[in-house]
Amino acid sequence: MDRELAAALPGLPVYGFSDLPRARSTAEREYAARPPVLADGVALTVHRAVRADGTGLEIRVFTPTQGPGAPRLGKAGRAARGRAALPGVLYLHGGGFCTGAARYDDGVASEMAAAVGAVVASVDYRLAPEHPYPAGLDDVVLALRWLHEGAGRLGADPGRLAVVGDSAGGGLAAALALHARDHGGPPLAFQALLEPDVDDRLQTRSMLEGTDTPVWFYDNARRSWQHYLAGRPADQYAAPARARDFAGLPPAYLTVNELDPLRDEGLAYAVGLLAAGVSVELHCWPGAFHGFTAVREAAITRRAADGLHGALRRALGE
Numbered sequence: 001m002d003r004e005l006a007a008a009l010p011g012l013p014v015y016g017f018s019d020l021p022r023a024r025s026t027a028e029r030e031y032a033a034r035p036p037v038l039a040d041g042v043a044l045t046v047h048r049a050v051r052a053d054g055t056g057l058e059i060r061v062f063t064p065t066q067g068p069g070a071p072r073l074g075k076a077g078r079a080a081r082g083r084a085a086l087p088g089v090l091y092l093h094g095g096g097f098c099t100g101a102a103r104y105d106d107g108v109a110s111e112m113a114a115a116v117g118a119v120v121a122s123v124d125y126r127l128a129p130e131h132p133y134p135a136g137l138d139d140v141v142l143a144l145r146w147l148h149e150g151a152g153r154l155g156a157d158p159g160r161l162a163v164v165g166d167s168a169g170g171g172l173a174a175a176l177a178l179h180a181r182d183h184g185g186p187p188l189a190f191q192a193l194l195e196p197d198v199d200d201r202l203q204t205r206s207m208l209e210g211t212d213t214p215v216w217f218y219d220n221a222r223r224s225w226q227h228y229l230a231g232r233p234a235d236q237y238a239a240p241a242r243a244r245d246f247a248g249l250p251p252a253y254l255t256v257n258e259l260d261p262l263r264d265e266g267l268a269y270a271v272g273l274l275a276a277g278v279s280v281e282l283h284c285w286p287g288a289f290h291g292f293t294a295v296r297e298a299a300i301t302r303r304a305a306d307g308l309h310g311a312l313r314r315a316l317g318e
Helices: 003-011 017-033 102-116 135-149 168-182 205-209 218-229 263-275 299-316
Strands: 042-050 056-064 086-092 119-123 156-166 190-194 252-259 280-289
Touching (some): 017 218, 086 299, 156 299
């Protein structure tokens, strides 16, 4: 294990899905004790997209206010006319489909907006088991349409949109790319899948051997899929590893971690994309466990952030 990660591991909270209310309360206490700090030169505005049933989906939008190409913001964070549009990024948090919240990742999303020079929209999608599949997917599909249709008022370019997802968010990002391809868009220029959770079958070597790995382990994975699927058979939009055709998907940046049960399904997904002719940049972080980027002070975390931000800048540059 990476030395800095090993030193920090005893201080990381344990989110056991055998007691989901406790896992959620632990996450909330961590957020309250260490609220995220927004990156300098980034404005946050909170919006609502409206679902078909009339309920609201919270979308937290981070817009650079400093640096080359940053729009001047007027009322409600709207970009002033005549300014060049920035690329747009839809960001999907992790949490095993059952925990997490968009606001927990305000620091990550705002740093992405500042480093990439992009409008970043972070989605507070619904969670299982109260809202099993396809509720989370429906929310991120709605969020992509909202971002595409409202790109102009947000200062974003509807022709330069990417999706970034971490863990369960990575699985939702992969599913969103498949859904956009199969249902007429909106078009995605890029997908970044970070330690993605894409396979409900739990039969890879890394998963079967990952019974006591840090942060994420087999029993958590099993329970999270049970909550998410709620007895429904998985299709490619629930578990993207089940897709039979990867052709026509956007270029990808995909990361896995050496000490992560999700490692091998992520590697297999990258191979599937490559075999279908999809361009993939693949990274395996050595000595890293699932969710290691929570150790913000570690050098490997900085390298991971720099790698992601660089990939987004290259993919979304004009």
